[in-house]
Amino acid sequence: MSNEIKSDKQHLGDIASEEVSLQQQAIERERSNRKEHGLLKVLLSFMGSMELAISLFVIIGIASIIGTILQQNQDYNTYIIKFGPFWFEVFRSMELFDIYSSWWFVLLLGFLLASTATCIYRYTPTIIREWRQFRLNISSKSLKLMHSSSSWSSQISPDETAQFIQEKLSNGGYQSRQKNEQGVITIAAKKGAINRLGYLFTHGAIIVICLSALYDGNFNLKLREVAGQLKPETRDLFASQVPDISRLKAHENHAFRGNASIPEGSTTGLVFLQMRNGYLVQELPFNISLNDFRIEHYESGMPKSFESDVVIEDKETGEQISKTIEVNHPLIYKDFAIYQASFDDGGSVMDIQAWPLSATEQDSKPFNIEPFKQVVGEKKLIQTPDGDYKLELAEFKKSNVQPNPKAGTGENERKFKNMGPSLTFRIRDSSGQAQEFINYLNPSAQEGRFFFLSGVRSTAAEPFRYLFIPADDDISLKRFFDFRALLSDSVQMKRIAEKTAAMSLQSAGTPNSEMVTQMAVVMQRLAELFNQGGFDLVLNDINDKVPEDRRKEVSDSYFKVLQTILGTVYLEVLQGEGVDIENNITPAQERYYDDLVNTMGVVSNYKAPFYLQVKSFEHKEASGFQITKSPGKDLVYLGCVLLCIGIVLMFYVAHKRIWIIITPAAEDESGSHLVVAGSGDRHQKEFAMEFKALSQLLDKQFSKSG
Amino acid sequence: MSMTGQEMENIFEKQNLWRKLSLFDWGWAGLLMMSTAYAWQQYSVFMDTYEAGILIATTLSIIAWGWLWKPVRAYSLYVAVISLFAIYLYGNDLALGETNFFLKFLISSKSAIMWMSALYVLATVAYFIGLFIGSEFSSKTASAMTWSATVMGLVGLLVRWRESYLIHFDVGHIPVSNLYEVFILFSIITALLYLYYEGKSKTYNMGGFVLLVISSAVAFLLWYGFGSRGASEIQPLVPALQSYWMKIHVPANFVGYGAFALAAMLGVAYLIKDTMVNRGSNGAIINRFPDLEILDDVMYKAIALGFAFFTLATILGAMWAAEAWGGYWSWDPKETWALIVWLNYAAWLHLRLTKGWRGRPLAWWSVIGLFVTLFAFIGVNMFLSGLHSYGEL
Numbered sequence A: 001m002s003n004e005i006k007s008d009k010q011h012l013g014d015i016a017s018e019e020v021s022l023q024q025q026a027i028e029r030e031r032s033n034r035k036e037h038g039l040l041k042v043l044l045s046f047m048g049s050m051e052l053a054i055s056l057f058v059i060i061g062i063a064s065i066i067g068t069i070l071q072q073n074q075d076y077n078t079y080i081i082k083f084g085p086f087w088f089e090v091f092r093s094m095e096l097f098d099i100y101s102s103w104w105f106v107l108l109l110g111f112l113l114a115s116t117a118t119c120i121y122r123y124t125p126t127i128i129r130e131w132r133q134f135r136l137n138i139s140s141k142s143l144k145l146m147h148s149s150s151s152w153s154s155q156i157s158p159d160e161t162a163q164f165i166q167e168k169l170s171n172g173g174y175q176s177r178q179k180n181e182q183g184v185i186t187i188a189a190k191k192g193a194i195n196r197l198g199y200l201f202t203h204g205a206i207i208v209i210c211l212s213a214l215y216d217g218n219f220n221l222k223l224r225e226v227a228g229q230l231k232p233e234t235r236d237l238f239a240s241q242v243p244d245i246s247r248l249k250a251h252e253n254h255a256f257r258g259n260a261s262i263p264e265g266s267t268t269g270l271v272f273l274q275m276r277n278g279y280l281v282q283e284l285p286f287n288i289s290l291n292d293f294r295i296e297h298y299e300s301g302m303p304k305s306f307e308s309d310v311v312i313e314d315k316e317t318g319e320q321i322s323k324t325i326e327v328n329h330p331l332i333y334k335d336f337a338i339y340q341a342s343f344d345d346g347g348s349v350m351d352i353q354a355w356p357l358s359a360t361e362q363d364s365k366p367f368n369i370e371p372f373k374q375v376v377g378e379k380k381l382i383q384t385p386d387g388d389y390k391l392e393l394a395e396f397k398k399s400n401v402q403p404n405p406k407a408g409t410g411e412n413e414r415k416f417k418n419m420g421p422s423l424t425f426r427i428r429d430s431s432g433q434a435q436e437f438i439n440y441l442n443p444s445a446q447e448g449r450f451f452f453l454s455g456v457r458s459t460a461a462e463p464f465r466y467l468f469i470p471a472d473d474d475i476s477l478k479r480f481f482d483f484r485a486l487l488s489d490s491v492q493m494k495r496i497a498e499k500t501a502a503m504s505l506q507s508a509g510t511p512n513s514e515m516v517t518q519m520a521v522v523m524q525r526l527a528e529l530f531n532q533g534g535f536d537l538v539l540n541d542i543n544d545k546v547p548e549d550r551r552k553e554v555s556d557s558y559f560k561v562l563q564t565i566l567g568t569v570y571l572e573v574l575q576g577e578g579v580d581i582e583n584n585i586t587p588a589q590e591r592y593y594d595d596l597v598n599t600m601g602v603v604s605n606y607k608a609p610f611y612l613q614v615k616s617f618e619h620k621e622a623s624g625f626q627i628t629k630s631p632g633k634d635l636v637y638l639g640c641v642l643l644c645i646g647i648v649l650m651f652y653v654a655h656k657r658i659w660i661i662i663t664p665a666a667e668d669e670s671g672s673h674l675v676v677a678g679s680g681d682r683h684q685k686e687f688a689m690e691f692k693a694l695s696q697l698l699d700k701q702f703s704k705s706g
Numbered sequence B: 001m002s003m004t005g006q007e008m009e010n011i012f013e014k015q016n017l018w019r020k021l022s023l024f025d026w027g028w029a030g031l032l033m034m035s036t037a038y039a040w041q042q043y044s045v046f047m048d049t050y051e052a053g054i055l056i057a058t059t060l061s062i063i064a065w066g067w068l069w070k071p072v073r074a075y076s077l078y079v080a081v082i083s084l085f086a087i088y089l090y091g092n093d094l095a096l097g098e099t100n101f102f103l104k105f106l107i108s109s110k111s112a113i114m115w116m117s118a119l120y121v122l123a124t125v126a127y128f129i130g131l132f133i134g135s136e137f138s139s140k141t142a143s144a145m146t147w148s149a150t151v152m153g154l155v156g157l158l159v160r161w162r163e164s165y166l167i168h169f170d171v172g173h174i175p176v177s178n179l180y181e182v183f184i185l186f187s188i189i190t191a192l193l194y195l196y197y198e199g200k201s202k203t204y205n206m207g208g209f210v211l212l213v214i215s216s217a218v219a220f221l222l223w224y225g226f227g228s229r230g231a232s233e234i235q236p237l238v239p240a241l242q243s244y245w246m247k248i249h250v251p252a253n254f255v256g257y258g259a260f261a262l263a264a265m266l267g268v269a270y271l272i273k274d275t276m277v278n279r280g281s282n283g284a285i286i287n288r289f290p291d292l293e294i295l296d297d298v299m300y301k302a303i304a305l306g307f308a309f310f311t312l313a314t315i316l317g318a319m320w321a322a323e324a325w326g327g328y329w330s331w332d333p334k335e336t337w338a339l340i341v342w343l344n345y346a347a348w349l350h351l352r353l354t355k356g357w358r359g360r361p362l363a364w365w366s367v368i369g370l371f372v373t374l375f376a377f378i379g380v381n382m383f384l385s386g387l388h389s390y391g392e393l
């Protein structure tokens, strides 16, 4: 330490060598007073060394960087997928997935604390002395060695000179002391000595902040985990099923940060504390009930505010408090703070109708699923002729506001439009493969017609590809699926194909029963191909079977035949709806046919065994709260205040010292001789200017003497 | 602000602190207080206690700032007059921004920012011309352009503040909420810090270097704000950002960033000069560079200032986090990078103050420090996710 100070001072070249030795003496005296012995001395000088401090800054910095690059506290599976099992194990054992509460990071912080504390311990006596003392024991020789140093001779007596100078110094904001030894007057003045305390404030602040933050952290839980008293739960359980080893009683834990998601109308008395890939259940000394959750949106659909009406009921006293919690406006209850953190689905109930989409089982009767209800977030097994599927309802959104692509084209076009509610769900087959879907509950208008939109994708990284199902006259899906069902019913299709074949041959004027049968077979087959794979499949079939030179001719006639039978099927569907198909087909019904055929043509790309329609829903929201207890918070803030004060003192209060030694002139004269010198410590430039000002002032009064 | 020997002499004479203030100083303070009173009378119903506190503290700080650094008085008057004129022209109709001549071409937020951008780039060029050919005229023009750019930048921000309220009352908010807005803030704060030291040290020759970093910010701003992202559109605030804390936390941070950027550019100038001098080159250009000692000293002052503000900003951020996210420290990437930046400059200051390091190594360190700072500033938004995920690239 003494070396450091010396090198500093030497570099500054500002303070006389005598002064350094003075300071060194002080430090030496301090050391011998404390009777530091060999090992302790080495330890102290290591812990208090600047090298250690800088190294810690750098190491903590690097560790922190790793923690920002490697996302912390993710699900362990995510890491395994990302790094492979080997590196996962390596990283896990180094606690890289939860760096900031790992033992080695806390150890680093401990070192930082110890090092800072050592510095404070060793330097405080010197600092206090520097702050308080005036240093009257200085020789004129050492004054002359200082950077800023000058001499004057004066006509007036030493006493008067001293008085004059002390007044000026006090005008300049200096405090001063004087000493008179055998007629030689020494004045020592200082200003901004409180600067020295900045060191104690900043370094003390670091200790206060780190200790309080450590107290608020979850290190105690880690210790108990090591001791085998606690074990984070990693399974997806109901809170009530979580075993005792993963539970904490209400008063068992002095500090925590936990989460609770409370559906509207429900009550909870516990929170979940996340610990690495698991969680602990923390009981609270009170129950929280959510009476109402409200969310407001901007025109763009972005959330504007969310707030929860809660009632807190103390478990012991039964005392109740009602309050509304908003983002940025937490509720403080006793030592606890309850924050509005997020919102979620609280178990909305979907009233679902599944329409079969399978086209592969032509001969079996199309399967039928009774309408059912399912809660968002839950899973359900659905049996189809193609096998068993698991339906997982992932997310329900009550509204979907999107930028309006037509904005700005007409006077009344709004910038945003609301697509209405949507349901996101996954259909997982028996091998575990899943497709994700998003269905909009309300049909949306496209060029004056209405379509039901459903998006599909295989991975979350892809964009959704949308299927547009035309809405019928009743704005429903019924006609589309009736058409589809009829097309898949081979008995009915045989009848229709024969009827159509007969009719079309009749109009061509050649009724021949063999030809009719042949044509009916072709028709039914084409319709089946179309049902399974749209026009593409029909084309593929032709390409496979027909030599190239005849393809165009064949495909032309096949498509004509296909159109004919599809038209007949459509008319039968309309007839089934009670439409008078001889006289009264509306233009809308005609257009519907085109949309229908277009959609049918691509429906095979929509890889789902059924189409899921949400007929109605019961919306229920849940409010996500963060509940914390951090007894160290106020101490952290106190540390922060100390830190700020310390920084201001250290950088913005200039510590300056001025010394004046006044000796009486030779006996026969009445005047005196004075040496003035000073130093500005870390603010030499400012001090040099101040010294210049002082010199100018003294020049007016006295005469310069070299 | 430069103190002449004459002013300094007063330090040791009996004097009254207040007497140093001129009539203009008092008039200016009075004007500010009157404007504040007017703002209070008009808008106090919309303010909570904290916001009222911020209003008053802002007024007092601007008064003190103007007393300590005189050019601030004229600067704030220009900004106020132009901004008020723009607000007056707007009235209650945002659409006037497209039709009114003054707004469309001069002082709507977007136009003002365009003027700011152009002026900063021109000033950079002019500073360098001044440095290379030794033209005092060019340097002074550059300085004037930097001042004007800084006026236009602040006008742009203030008018944008008003514009956000004209979109809809609910949308209105102080324009420090996304990368586009804070880049403007960064540019003007860095420029103001530079202009302070320019006035104080009476040398124009650092200007080109400092303006280089501002010009880079401007380039980013134009690409980001007016490119395909349309980030210059005013967006409403997500609930977490709707807080008075934003008004103090963000500006404090940018004083820090601006000061660190300034220090880094002085570090560049230092390294160039030092290298050339060591090689024995003694050209006119190198001689026109400021003294190494001045560069070193201003670099230290800038880092000390930046460190003070950055510490304050981090603390304010922690307090805000304690109110919005449920914890004063969550090791969110932005927070963590703020700590890294802080540790970096703490190390820098320790080396200078206790080890007596000076010159080259610290100049290098402050240049590297700029990259650390830049990462905390934009890299985090670009590459990492977290609670600060607004303003993503």
Ligand code: HEM
Binding pocket: A001, A004, A048, A049, A050, A052, A053, A054, A056, A112, A113, A115, A116, A119, A122, A123, A199, A202, A203, A206, A643, A647, A650, B346, B349, B350, B353, B354
């Ligand atoms: C708020 C942040 C800090 C600031 C502004 C700061 C500032 C300073 C200053 C100005 C000195 C020189 C003291 C003097 O000679 O008067 C110093 C010394 C020192 N600081 Fe810090 N410091 C900070 C935090 C820390 C931390 C966290 C450590 C932890 C290791 C630390 C370790 C040291 C050491 C080892 C010395 C040398 C003490 C000696 O030579 O006796 N500082 N610091």
